[in-house]
Amino acid sequence: MNGLIFDVSRGCVDDGPGYRTVVFLKGCALDCPWCHNPEGKSFQPEIAFDPAKCLSCGACQAACPRQRAHDLRPPTHDMGLGPRDSKPPAPGYGLRTPDSVVSRRSSGVSHQWRLGCTACGKCAVACPSGARRLAGEEYTVGALVDEVTADLPFFSGTGGGVTFSGGEPMARPDFVFECAKMLRARGIHVAVETAGFWPVQLVRKLVDGVDLILFDIKHVDARAFRKATGKDVSPVLKNLETTLASDLPVELRLTLIPGFNDSAADLKAIAKFLKCMPRMPPVTLQPFHRLAVSKQAIFDCAYPYAGARPVTRKELGTARRTLAREGIKTA
């Protein structure tokens, strides 16, 4: 059984307790425009290209069996090879703009694939500078477990462990559960960071299979949720409720997104919903960051939130107080 992983990040300290290794699984059914990991959206491997690092050496094109490497770059970037062969993608095609809900993912395949690239990764191997990188590598359960176990003393010395994140890790439940089983057998604490959008039947296995759930709440309002993510909020709410009905440790995360969930009304609605839950675990309030700005060029995707201003300290404080008034304590 394989999982498609786009990053394994070591030494993280805020994805659960202790010293943690976070495994990022590729692919997510939701399509949040503010997502800071655009490479986590597609379920296919993708080639990332960072023009800032490119030496224009041409090695990628030479290595590409389909002679497509050259095309995977912004038209403005000169790799010393002249104009690219095929036409650049039509405006709006495969790309997301603020007023369009046509996402790359919902078009089925990423535009790279449409251009004829199969994400074989040969160009990334040939690239000397790291400008071209393959995001999305197939791991077997055994390979992943062995790789992360190297940090075992640090996990046990700090009460840390492994966190599965993404993308949406629960989109690959079998892989995650199998890894979790093996990791826990080695005494490693396992957490899953999820946005909750997955079949309600999975909840039992999840609760039994891991040590901690980091549950990401975006919104409780169906319209707002659908508008932003393109999906129905009800399985998310159902999953949250069942999870909280278990006795598994859960931490809630609420990311404050300007114009989406940061108004007093939004926060009140969220608070009201949370108060009806079987229990109230700690809520971590995080401000939105324009983290994907640099990734738009790298993944050749638009980032509608590039222009959004960051959440200020004051706004964060206001939100914290609004929630507190509703009886929700935040960290």
Added chain:
Amino acid sequence: MERLNPRIARMKKRLLSAPYEICMARALHFTRAYRETEGMDPNLRNAAALKRTLERQRVFILPDERLAGNATEKFLSCPLSVERGDFLRTLELELDVLHLKQRPFAISDDDRRAFVQEVLPYWDGRTVRDEKAREWERRGLIRTAPGLKIAVDGVVDAARYARYVGRTGLKTMAGAIRRAPLTIDRLKTIHRLRFELARNNPTPAAFCFDVQGHLSLGVDKVVARGMRALIGDARKRMEQLLPAGPDVSGKRNFLEAVILSLEAAIDFAARHADLADELVKKETAGAERRRLGLIAEHLRRVPGGRPRTFHEALQAVWIALVVGQIQYGTHEVFAVGRCDQYLYPFFKRDIERGILSRAEALALLQEFYLKLSTSVEPIPEVGMETNAVLGNSQRCVTIGGLAPDGRDGTNELSHLMLEAHDVMKGAINQLSVRLHSGSPPAFARRSAEVFRRANGIAFYNDDVIVKALLSDGYSARDARDYCVVGCIETSGQSDTHGCPGGHEIVLPAVLSLALTRGRLPPPAPGQMKGHDSGDPAAWRTFEDLAAAFRDQLSHQVSVLVSATAGKDLAYRRMLPAPYVSALMDGCIRSATDITAGGAKYDFTSIDVRGLATHCDSLMAIKLFVYDRRALSLPDLIKVLLLNFDGSEALRLRLVREAPKYGNGNAEADAMAFSVVDWVNAEAEKHRNARGGRFRVCFYSYGNHVIDGLMLSATPDGRRRGEPISNGVSPSNLFVPAAGPAGPMRAVANLPPEKVSSGVSLNMRFHPSFIETERGLDTYTGLIRTYFSMGGMHLQPNVVSTEVLRDAQAHPDRHKDLVVKVSGYSAYFCDLGRSIQEDIIARAEFGA
């Protein structure tokens, strides 16, 4: 957390805003005393010079001070050790540009005149440095007298060197000089200084500076017994000297010098008492009268007698240190040792008797910390690129850890000393915290917590270090009572003449010499032709290369050992240290000065630099030349000498594809183990001039930056002029994917008994790493895990917005900076500019 006491706040402000000054008092007194005592026993000469300085140097007591004593006549200066030679030359070169330095120094016209007319002419040819050079010439380590031949060679070499290091490197090295007008005289001085280079570097890969010092001064004895008791010891020992014993007059002279020095120190303290008495007369305010009265009372009692209170004990420590600094001069690097252990009985008794409050003790400790930093060094301009000027003497304080009997020694005072550091935001450069498996968790956590406000704490692992010291021959009690000297050097407390500073091998330079048959880096005028360790074109396997490197290393180490012996003999003949010896275990008993091997434990350390750069270079050669056969070794060397010009793609491959030390790669970490093993094997072949062993340590204060300036590109992908790696930390060239565990694993893997003199692992963390309670627990757990795996040392840095800004301006210097982004950590410099801005704006959320 307690607020900073206003008195301390004023004193801190005074320290941070005071001008840096040159004080010629000690230099003049030493010059005159040495002139008058020519032909006498060197111990007695030194004691006479110290006595003269202590009797005549102006003393003063500043407002707010409760601990009196200053090593110079200026508030912020240092006692110039002209007799050693190094600072004599620096000052000679920079005398006219002192005000142009990055951090300017003021010098009065009188002092300038005295220096030029009296000090300089007397010492020319008479310094330890001159004697060292003569000794090196006798040993054939450097070429003799700058004759015509060497002058011609000098020009040729200079041209070759300029080509080798490149324009930017030269400019940086020229430092302040480039801002000052170049007159014929100055050109001459600069030219002479180029000849001086060979007197620090017998080869381009080995340094042997004019320093000894670097030891734990026996202030604990002054506290426990008082100097008069030590004088009594010396007298008794003198009576026991057999009239017909070996070197009886030398021993007698030494003991006499000990007595003279200690008496001078006691009188020096009394001069402060007299001054305080006088000031009291003019004073009407009650509080001021009490303050001055107390100073007078204390300094009549200590350091001669045993202190009665905590306050008095601190005063005794401070005045004993001041005298030590005056005796040894600039850059003495005297560690203060385990204050929390030897001061604890006083603290405990005063608290119990109700004559000392916690707040008073805290303020005294803070004043003490400030005093420890009150020293500046006119280091040469090129050194400014890397070094601190303020507090450069590194008077290291050690707290926590095992007591000599093997139990945990952490006490209330250890906690208080941490707190003092915290409230002061780290006024001293180095507070060394010792931890062992049985350390109280609260103490470990509290020391980690201090990083929320103050950097500058380093952690030491008793469990490993004590074992390493046992293998060096320490007794169990002495090993457990170790303290930290200078940067990171582990040493017995006031019983060890360990000479950890100033004998250095730069591994990447050794490799460069091995790769170029000893030709590059080009020798400076006066240096000998390099050692030819074979033709790289002929090496068929990586093992051949490794053998050639070991041959080159062996040569470099034996040159360094011989050079060190030359220096040590020069010290013994010209500059013994009777005052320091008086406070050192073993010297009075053996009636022998430390420079002649009188200390209870005697070693010399070889400090090795650039471990990671070197290991990564070897790994890169192994992969590209011998495994993949992507290019031949001579071709690679050509590319390196061209500084990768036109070969950027190859450079990036070397950086990205070759395994790296400290990044979770077992093969690269094992390579580091082998390199440490090789170095240690060479060191073990030799004994120092006093019969002591050579120990090995890995640290680089800031010199890895200067090494980098003087070194061409290296096979790990480092470009010409870029710093080499520091201490045992991984190289800054790559973004470590293994997280903090990578370097920790690599360092814990090094054999401690082969680096018993110490290693330095520097790691940087963003404050957000520890801003939450959970983060703090993780951080503490991380350190303890690293220690349980066998790590010796950790120097964490938790950085602020200013540093983040600096990281934006100079990303190459901050490649290892970890920041928490959102839900994951990232390397700051790997993020785009706008995200960096975002994070800077956000960092305040943590506050």
